[in-house]
Amino acid sequence: MDNYDIVVIGSGPGGATAARYAAMRGMRVLLLDKRQELGAPVQCSGAISRHALVENEVVISDEFIQQPIYGFTIYSENGQSTQIDYRELKPQEYGTGADQRPLGYVVDRRRFDRHLMAMAERSGVDVMLKAEAVDIHRENGHALLRVRHYADELTIRCRVIIGADGLQSQVGKWAGLQTHMKFTELASCLQFVTDGVEADGLLEIITGHQWAPGGYAWVFPKGHGYTEIGLGIICSMSKNNAREHLDHFLKNSFMKERFKNVRILEIQGGGVPLSHPLRTQFADNLILVGDAARQVNPITGGGIHTALTAGRIAGQFLGEHLNNSHDHSAKSMSRYQELWMEKNGKKMWELYGIKVKIFKIRNVEKRDQTLYTTMANYFSPESPFKKI
Amino acid sequence: MSKSEPVLFSIAWNACIQCGVCVAICPQERSFISHFDTIAVDRPCDIACMICEAICPVSAIDHQSIAVSS
Numbered sequence: 001m002d003n004y005d006i007v008v009i010g011s012g013p014g015g016a017t018a019a020r021y022a023a024m025r026g027m028r029v030l031l032l033d034k035r036q037e038l039g040a041p042v043q044c045s046g047a048i049s050r051h052a053l054v055e056n057e058v059v060i061s062d063e064f065i066q067q068p069i070y071g072f073t074i075y076s077e078n079g080q081s082t083q084i085d086y087r088e089l090k091p092q093e094y095g096t097g098a099d100q101r102p103l104g105y106v107v108d109r110r111r112f113d114r115h116l117m118a119m120a121e122r123s124g125v126d127v128m129l130k131a132e133a134v135d136i137h138r139e140n141g142h143a144l145l146r147v148r149h150y151a152d153e154l155t156i157r158c159r160v161i162i163g164a165d166g167l168q169s170q171v172g173k174w175a176g177l178q179t180h181m182k183f184t185e186l187a188s189c190l191q192f193v194t195d196g197v198e199a200d201g202l203l204e205i206i207t208g209h210q211w212a213p214g215g216y217a218w219v220f221p222k223g224h225g226y227t228e229i230g231l232g233i234i235c236s237m238s239k240n241n242a243r244e245h246l247d248h249f250l251k252n253s254f255m256k257e258r259f260k261n262v263r264i265l266e267i268q269g270g271g272v273p274l275s276h277p278l279r280t281q282f283a284d285n286l287i288l289v290g291d292a293a294r295q296v297n298p299i300t301g302g303g304i305h306t307a308l309t310a311g312r313i314a315g316q317f318l319g320e321h322l323n324n325s326h327d328h329s330a331k332s333m334s335r336y337q338e339l340w341m342e343k344n345g346k347k348m349w350e351l352y353g354i355k356v357k358i359f360k361i362r363n364v365e366k367r368d369q370t371l372y373t374t375m376a377n378y379f380s381p382e383s384p385f386k387k388i
Numbered sequence: 389m390s391k392s393e394p395v396l397f398s399i400a401w402n403a404c405i406q407c408g409v410c411v412a413i414c415p416q417e418r419s420f421i422s423h424f425d426t427i428a429v430d431r432p433c434d435i436a437c438m439i440c441e442a443i444c445p446v447s448a449i450d451h452q453s454i455a456v457s458s
Binding site for chain 2: 170188189
């Protein structure tokens with residue numbers, strides 16, 4: 001039986017980053033993923049701030065960057081817009097010049113996730129694909145993890161498990177944590193990667209109940225002349241599914257002229273938890289990071305930055321804690337959540353409060369207007385949340 | 389939306405985009421998953437809340453009622 005200090009279940013941005021930081025502190029780490037190719041099937045638009053990469057020491061590489069981003073345009077339902085272009089707002093910092101940089105990127109999640117796994121592996125992490133966690137039980141203060149690797153079954157013994165198994169997380173469920181999401185707080189998302197639609201270096205966000213009830217629609221440049229067009233909806237607010245809403249948006253919105261030559265090259269979908277983060281993100285021998293802990297920005301639906309940061313906090317914490325202690329109890333793991341609350345959690349709870357307030361407004365017109373204003377303020381240079 | 393009788397789900401596999409939303413929203417306490425990351429299709433669901441069907445972005449989930457034997 002193999003022995004590790006830490007086994008990370010799921011090699012997305014959160015898991016791979018947690019593994020990397022723990023290994024950098026001398027931990028013996030195994031990083032598992034049940035897939036054969038990371039990031040696939042793609043369930044994400046791939047927008048991330050440059051700050052998020054720098055803060056979490058991700059080497060910025062052409063390997064995964066599809067498009068540099070310089071700002072945002074926020075639209076109301078009928079096409080009124082607020083443009084926030086950092087090339088104009090802060091030309092000394094943002095632009096394409098040698099001494100300027102982008103505000104963020106749209107990344108290819110397949111390449112991005114592989115890059116993060118490679119960074120972990122080069123930091124000393126053992127990695128294993130086609131490896132699905134089956135169950136966990138505890139024995140003498142350690143965790144025993146049963147894994148199906150290809151068609152074989154193996155058992156791995158470790159001190160702490162990091163559950164980074166995403167939206168559909170089973171690891172938290174196994175530990176008895178309250179991971180269930182409300183129907184009114186899980187956005188159902190669909191996007192097309194398209195050709196034939198112009199977009200420049202801005203992320204475009206389109207609000208409005210008829211396009212995307214409970215969420216928003218987006219048009220993101222994807223590099224090489226491609227454009228992502230998608231939306232996320234809360235299904236309790238509509239009789240139609242995400243696909244029907246996206247079709248309606250393409251055919252009938254104020255952007256329909258721009259979409260008239262649209263050709264669909266890829267179809268991608270996913271779920272985005274627009275809930276509060278889990279109230280308890282740890283258990284005996286266990287820590288949860290990223291989507292598995294519902295660490296998603298409930299205003300933007302962004303989850304890469306929050307996962308990277310949580311992964312770093314988890315990896316750093318365990319790297320220090322396990323070097324000095326043999327206590328793997330829930331009580332000792334709770335320190336992770338305290339550190340995370342301090343860094344990210346408090347602001348995410350605050351954003352959740354803002355989101356709940358918007359969707360409590362019964363009058364559709366008033367709610368749409370509030371969402372539009374909130375989004376426009378959120379991305380402005382004065383926003384108190386711009387580094388989440 | 390919710391039904392009183394257990395149901396057996398079926399998936400239109402060609403329509404499924406493997407987004408996992410149905411699994412994520414499923415309130416079953418034990419894992420209720422297929423090998424293709426959808427809700428289980430090999431055993432009845434006794435909760436039958438039907439929210440997995442409602443949330444699927446491409447409406448790939450269908451069901452049939454299972455008569456409860458007396």
